[in-house]
Amino acid sequence: MTCPTRRLDNVCEIIMGQAPRGESYNTESEGWPLIAGASDFGPARPAPKKFTREASRISRPGDVILAIRASIGPKVLADGAYCLGRGVAALRPLPGLHPRFLWHWLGQSSAALAGKGRGATFKQVNRDDLGELEIPLPPVEEQARLAGILDQGDTLMTRRREALTLVDDLARSIFVDMFGDPASNSRQWRSATVERVAEQVTDGEHRTPRRQAEGIKLLSARNVRDGCIDFENVDHIGPEEHGRISRRCDPRRGDVLISCSGTIGRVAPVETDEPFSLVRSVALVRPRTSVVTTDYLASYLRTPALRAHMLREARSSSQANLFQGPIRNLPVLCPPLDLQVAYGLRLRSLARLQAVHVTHLAELEALFASLRHRAFRGEL
Template sequence: MKTGALGDVIVTRGGSVNPAKFPDEEFELYSIPAHDRGGPEIVLGSEIRSAKQIVQPGDVMISKIIPHIRRARVVGPLKGRRQIASGEWIVLRSENLDARFLRHFLLSDDFHSQFMNTVAGVGGSLVRARPAQVKTIPLPLQPLPEQRRIAAILDHADALRAKRRQVLTHLDSLTHAIFTEMFGDVRTNEHGYDVATVDDISERVTDGEHKTPRRSESGFPLLSARNVRDGWIDFDNTDFVDADEYAMLSRRIEPREGDVLISCSGTIGRVAQVRQRNRFAMVRSAALVRPGAAVHPTFLERTLASPTLKSIMVAQANSSAQANLFQNQIKRLPVIVPPVALQEEFAERAARVGAVVDVTQQTTAADDELFTSLQSRAFRGEL
């Protein structure tokens, strides 16, 4: 199979525009935040603060910022507005490449491993892929009909994965619906339950270590906000500390099964119960709530994850100079306290849904493994 270099299709002189000079014009803006929300967004020129790249339908873009998050997309058809993109996108364009084929390549494991080798920066949002090095990454060059055939296969496989993920979303919605049916909303408290604060019903509320822990290549997982997902804890993408460092960190808090974790920086208000018996440490960006006798851990998890509580947490975090949620703010969060027997009934019903979720997640993992295999074969010319 022939190969070229990615630099052959990277747009270096595609032009730019300063939308602020056209304050009343609507632009179709491809920004990184808009992409993460499903983007693009329609924005008046007066609301755009800096010059942007001009893009066109069929362009393929890959994000160079925080590159461990895989972001690639195709610019959509023209709908009467000028199409522009932030400078955090590397733009690719070629009449000899199918846009869907190229997007799949940019999201593949093989490309991603090479892409990460181009990264520079000190951490967080300062980490970026370097376009000069990205240009040297090999690019598979197959005839257009073959590219379209491969893209169609990968599109179909990806659509099946997306449907499976939708099932997981619906199952989560079902648990939320059960919760709402049984308990209502803390703000309205239509069932007239006792109202308390998180501090009232908790044995302990704390955050992780404030000092920067000494990382290790292996040992005990060190969790931060990024590892607290909605309803589960990501133990596959953690830092580590050795036994001595863990012993020091665990003097502050030693998480245990039944504790509830909250993300306190970045994406605020993700909530997950500790269901594993893993021993791990935490840093400041995650907080821990240890429920007392009057509250079931599953009920507390779902309460804190409710739209009302999440919106309160986000509002409180954004009230400071830098978006962070602090333990005193968590302690003041309002909660309802239904009878423990009712909480236990909810936990049992949620567990039955959770059993279906577990099976669906296993199937989803198998789908992902198959898709990765298809991608690998496709870009080696074996599909």
């Protein structure tokens, strides 16, 4: 079944954001919360970091706030009045357009919208780019029916993501239950430093590596996630370049990686035997396994107390980087080794549970994408 389409600006009021004067910004909750761009979006509602005493473009509850600059396409539902900065626009459905139908259609159209982005430094779209988008417009009752089906899919994915979050929370709870809070060392464990509990502390290549289209993976700080390594968005180098770099820094299974620039203090264990190289923005710690296990050290360095310690050290540097010296001097509490091993076994059980949730989430996302595609082709 096909249905007529309408231009978005014929069925929706488009309110383009405008940046307030800089001197009006504050963090004391004075005035309106400011939505400057996608970085001020939370999982379910806006999560602004600043306020402004001056606002010329303000959202209403129920508006869809759409990111239109730098990151184009993410969206969030307004639950109140927010100042709309230059990186966003508010979409306010007119009678005849169901709000949830608009919400799901924007998700389906995000790639097409992002493709309209222009700009040398930051890609952005304007009012005309938004307004000329064609949205299918079946009767409102049919819009509500389709939106209801897609809402159910959204709910299932949200629950699966919440389950993954609970697994992460459980891992942190197990750590504190077994070892206490590192900030207070309430269990009175022996204290050492990273240098004392490591066979090696180093970082990646300091010179610019000779990159190529394919070959051995070259990782930077962006590839170090909290608890895992992202091997997807990587550069590549040849075997000769890898051999040269590996003489100084040769990652192996069981090593612990730390991001040293950008988002500082993310920590992940190496859980692969595939060879790869690192650039300077990643530090490598090779645990002395007679003192600390990889699982324990990686989890310990991910605790809020140690993350805060690393951030303080980085801010004390003129370049806002975390260097080898401060890493070597990071404090490490050393519980009995058998307790660390027991923790690792419990962590492995959680990892298996997490893998199941990740697989199910991927299946749900694929199903949802198919449903959404069919919904806007009139096939549901």
